[in-house]
Each structure stands twice: as structure tokens, then as C-alpha cells.
Amino acid sequence: MDKEFTNDDEIKSEIINLSAILKLPKGTEAHVSDIHGHDEKYSNIIRSGAGNISRKVSELFNGQLTTINQKKLVSLIYYPEEILKKVIAEFNEDNDKEQWYFGTINELIQILRYVSNKHPEHIINEALDKKFKDLVKELIFNDLNAEDKRQYYQEIVKGLIKLNVSNDFILVICHAIQKLAIERIHILGDVYDFGPHPDLIIKQLGNSWQNFDFEWGNHDVLWMGSVAGSKLCMLNLIRISARYHNLGLLENVYGIDLTSLIRYALNRYISLPNFEPKVVVDGESDDERNIDNCVQQAAAIMQFKLEGQAIKRRPEFKMDDRLFLDKLSSDRKKVTIDGKSYSIENGCFQTVNPAKPYQITNSERVVLIDLINQFTQSKKLNQDMRFMANNGSMYAKHNDNLLFHGCIPVDNQGNFVEMTLDGQRYSGKELSDYFEFILKDGLRHPTTGDCWNSDVIWYLWEGANSPLFAKDKMRTFERYFISDDKLQQEHHNPFFKLSHEEWFVDKVLKEFGLGRRGHIINGHTPAKEVPPVRANQKFIMVNGMSESKVGADVKNYALLIDSYGMLLETLKPFTSREEVIKYMADITEDRDVVEYSSERKTIGDTEYGEDIKKQIEFLSARLDD
Numbered sequence: 001m002d003k004e005f006t007n008d009d010e011i012k013s014e015i016i017n018l019s020a021i022l023k024l025p026k027g028t029e030a031h032v033s034d035i036h037g038h039d040e041k042y043s044n045i046i047r048s049g050a051g052n053i054s055r056k057v058s059e060l061f062n063g064q065l066t067t068i069n070q071k072k073l074v075s076l077i078y079y080p081e082e083i084l085k086k087v088i089a090e091f092n093e094d095n096d097k098e099q100w101y102f103g104t105i106n107e108l109i110q111i112l113r114y115v116s117n118k119h120p121e122h123i124i125n126e127a128l129d130k131k132f133k134d135l136v137k138e139l140i141f142n143d144l145n146a147e148d149k150r151q152y153y154q155e156i157v158k159g160l161i162k163l164n165v166s167n168d169f170i171l172v173i174c175h176a177i178q179k180l181a182i183e184r185i186h187i188l189g190d191v192y193d194f195g196p197h198p199d200l201i202i203k204q205l206g207n208s209w210q211n212f213d214f215e216w217g218n219h220d221v222l223w224m225g226s227v228a229g230s231k232l233c234m235l236n237l238i239r240i241s242a243r244y245h246n247l248g249l250l251e252n253v254y255g256i257d258l259t260s261l262i263r264y265a266l267n268r269y270i271s272l273p274n275f276e277p278k279v280v281v282d283g284e285s286d287d288e289r290n291i292d293n294c295v296q297q298a299a300a301i302m303q304f305k306l307e308g309q310a311i312k313r314r315p316e317f318k319m320d321d322r323l324f325l326d327k328l329s330s331d332r333k334k335v336t337i338d339g340k341s342y343s344i345e346n347g348c349f350q351t352v353n354p355a356k357p358y359q360i361t362n363s364e365r366v367v368l369i370d371l372i373n374q375f376t377q378s379k380k381l382n383q384d385m386r387f388m389a390n391n392g393s394m395y396a397k398h399n400d401n402l403l404f405h406g407c408i409p410v411d412n413q414g415n416f417v418e419m420t421l422d423g424q425r426y427s428g429k430e431l432s433d434y435f436e437f438i439l440k441d442g443l444r445h446p447t448t449g450d451c452w453n454s455d456v457i458w459y460l461w462e463g464a465n466s467p468l469f470a471k472d473k474m475r476t477f478e479r480y481f482i483s484d485d486k487l488q489q490e491h492h493n494p495f496f497k498l499s500h501e502e503w504f505v506d507k508v509l510k511e512f513g514l515g516r517r518g519h520i521i522n523g524h525t526p527a528k529e530v531p532p533v534r535a536n537q538k539f540i541m542v543n544g545m546s547e548s549k550v551g552a553d554v555k556n557y558a559l560l561i562d563s564y565g566m567l568l569e570t571l572k573p574f575t576s577r578e579e580v581i582k583y584m585a586d587i588t589e590d591r592d593v594v595e596y597s598s599e600r601k602t603i604g605d606t607e608y609g610e611d612i613k614k615q616i617e618f619l620s621a622r623l624d625d
Ligand SMILES: O=P(O)(O)OC[C@H]1O[C@](O)(COP(=O)(O)O)[C@@H](O)[C@@H]1O
Pocket: 190, 218, 219, 243, 278, 471, 474, 475, 476, 479, 490, 524, 546, 549
């Protein structure tokens, strides 16, 4: 309890206040996923309240404002700085401009009032910039349409225009609407990957007004694992960064000097078609493409070697079928897999010693030591990864719902898969708990040597029983070198097939101590052909934003849970901030009700409400003393 009370009256007043909060409608939660480092896309989601703001606007103004005027209002709320400039520049007459201010401020105040009605006054106070706090509150708590108040309101707006502060006033209201539209944001993994600025997402969250939590994704683990000292996590991360022309993030943001790696890569490798970076970036030079290509090869080969060592060190991971370097033919043009010989296309195995294929060379060792020291010591990387670790978990339970990135590994019958790790058997919830313990422990005790923590953290990236990877094998080797569709295919854990069945969802919820009225909400897997809502509305797959990786035909979603139920927002493909502003594009393409109850949920029905009830009990006990 933070507050100090000096007398019983103060305690009584607090009890009354807290009891009243319990009766307010439950705040809106937003679930998004797979941001993959695209900060502008993330910002677009936050500014639009994950679709909640346009919904509020249409609820309020359908029948009053045309669709185009609603659209203009909505984009003003999302990007007030830019849209204001654009709109104001279009007025020739002062009178028109004045009328616009009158109308717009009135509409914005109505929206702010609407999104405020769920929040206790102290939250509204926090959401408002102190510059105009009293004035805005005066307006939102009054009915401006009442005859005697209209005059009063008009004088206020006239004053704002006369004193030339109406733009600032609009900014304050728009920002407050953005803040109050969502109470908590759940980020279902893969904040990091190939996108240009995951660091800016972390920065935004650091200043976040909303409550938030991460449910880590497999890519996040690569980044956290690198800081914990896992060379395998680091090599995968570098390989992917080069593949998507994103090494600049490491160099410019995280201060990792890649000189030794680049020099080594250019020395030992020449560009190959199978290592062509997967994106073409405006203004990128041939030299840069060559670097991306060769670095990818250098990282891939070191990865395959160190993977071989880890697989042999850890038989319990059961990954022997991922050992390839000892199955190359002597001319390195063929590889034997499951007794069958396959042609290697564009191999780059010149540093692989046939006698000791998993041994790294001296030059590789020098590069690796340089890099892993830098990764574990980068101040900024440490800060951001600790932020991810401290605000995240393998899964979260929130108001009866179970949230995670990928899956809970099961067999075809839906039995939780057992793994023996460090002499103990784990499955289901306990397996996830164990992985979380190891990841956090690894970050608390970073070490660049080959240790248990590092190996387990790497397993989380690509092991068959990793809840975050959620597939059988990561076919990196096959996808680079063997042109055989079947061999390149990765198969999802049976969890996904079973996720259509209600009994199975109930079973998973039970495993995590949750009841049958809960839901499973996850990300990771783009819903291409399959519906995102399954198992009698108990399973919702929110794949937020990975269309840039898997193609534009994949739908993006955000799930909103408010006091009435659940809404699935189908998000429009995001191009860029400039385009969104230019076309005044809304975020939502479609909106589906997943669950609706006319009986509104209150804060009293939530976990936050449970905390408040405990506080009330505690305070009441003090009164009885
Ligand atoms: O498209 P790329 O760059 O080849 O990456 C494919 C790899 O990414 C993964 O899909 C993992 O990334 P996601 O978590 O974003 O799906 C692997 O399963 C797969 O091998």
C-alpha cells in the first residue's frame, strides 16, 4: 500500500473511492503479435488503439457524420501533428477555419468523454497534458449541448483560437484519446527479428502509458540468448539480419562492430544465389549486397558447426537428424539424409574439415570470440534485453485467458510431450516454466562458454519441443542447399491441428490452472487458409504483423477484449507512416465479434479488481483496529 493515511476519514474516503472503481466497466485489452522490429507499424497500432478508436468514432457518429468525415476525424486522432498541418493549410477563409475548429474540438471532446467513461478520474488526470488539463476536464464533464453551456463552450473555443493555441489544445485531446482507448496491451512475441527498429518499440514501451506485457517469441529468444552468451543464438541472429539487410541495426543502434566478421566473410566466401538477401532496399549498393551474402554464409557455416557440437553435447535434445556436415560427400556436392543422397546446390563448405566437420577454424574462433564479447557487453543491448526479460514471460494468464507465442507441445493425441532436462521430466506448464527459469537465469549469469543455459536457450529457438518454435525441425540447411520441396517443409506441432477442438483447448487451459470459460490467444503462425477463431471461439490466433515476411495474402489481426466481449480486428496491410497519413488510412479492414455479452464486465470482475478488493479488505481491517 503506497498511500499514507493520517486519519479514519481519509481511509473511509479511499474505501469509497476504491469501491466505486470496482463498478466501472473493465478496461479494454489489446492483443497484438509478431511485430518483427517494425516500429512504425507498432506505433500505428498504438495510435489507433488497435482499432478501438475508429470503432468508438463510428459508434458515436454514425448517422451524424459522413464516412469520409469520420475517416478524417480518426486520422486526426492518430496523427494530429501531421493532419492538423495538412487540414489547416487547405483553408483560405478565416471564418471557415474557425468553424472547423469549433466543430472538430466539439467532436474530439465527445470522443474523449466516451473513452474516459471507463476510467477513474486519476487516470484521466494522468492522460491529460497539464497544459490544458483543467479546461479539457471542464469540457468533458459538462454537456456542451445544453443550451446554457453552449455559449460558455463557444467562448472557450473562441479564446483558444484568439490566443492561437487551438492546435496545441487539439494535440492534447488527441493524445489523451490515444492513451485512454486501450488499458493494457499484450504483445504476443517476436518484437525482434528482421525489422529495422525493435529498439524504438522498446523505447516507446519504456515511456508507455498503457500497461503492457510480452509473451516472448522465438526471435526474442535469439536476442535475449545472445546477451546471455549463447553463440548459437547470436549466429542465427546475425544470419537473419544479413538475410534481411538489417546488419545496420546491430552496428548503428547496438554498437556491435562487425568489422572482423565482415573481413573474414569477404575473405572466405563469394556471393552465391542461395544467400541473396531476401529484401531489396532502395539505395543499397552492390558492395552491401555482397557483404550481406557473404556474412550470411559465414554465419550459417559457423552455426551448423556449433549446432553439431551442441547436438552431440546434449543427446536429450534428440536432434541428431540435424547433423549434416558429417554426411557430405567427399566432393561436397552431395549430402545423405535418411539414407538418400541429395545434390547440394551452391555449397559453401570450404572451411569444413572432412575429418572434423564440426570443429571451427582458428579464424572462425577469433571472429566468434570478438562478437560474443561484444554482444554480452553491449550496454544498449543489455538494457533492451533486460527490459524484454523483466516485462515478459513464456506465457501469461490474464483474466481467465492463456496467452503465449507458439504452442504447448503435444503429440498427435494431444498428450503433453515430456522432456527430460537436467535429470527431471517436464511437460506442459512445467516445461514452459522450466524454460522461463533457464532464460532468466541465463540473463542473470551471462557466460560465453558452452553451458547448459546457453544450450537450452538455443533449443528454445529451434528445438522440436520448444513452445516458441512450435514446429518439428528448423530446416535451415535444407532451405539453403537442397531444392526439394518436401525436405524444406517444416511441420507444425499437432497442437495447431488440435486447436480446432474444444476439448483440447479446455485441456490446455486446465493444465495451466484455468477454467473452461477462458481462451487461448497466441501468435507466431500466419493464418493463411485456416480461420483464426477456433474451438467454439475459445482459441484465437492473432498474427499481428508478419505479412512483410510471408506475403500480403496473409491476414493480420488484433484482438480487443472490452467490457462487452471480444472483437477481432482484421488489420489493413501497413505500408508506411507517410502513406497512412497521406491516404488518411484507418487501421481496420474488418471487425468481427468473437464473443458478446449484454452484461457488461466491470473492473470488479477482473484480476485488477481482485487486487482492489484486497486493498479494501486491508483498509477496512485498519478501521476495525
Ligand atoms: O523466411 P526465412 O527467412 O527463410 O525464415 C524462415 C524461418 O523462419 C521461421 O519461420 C521462424 O520465424 P517465425 O517465428 O517468424 O515464423 C522458421 O521456422 C523458418 O525456418
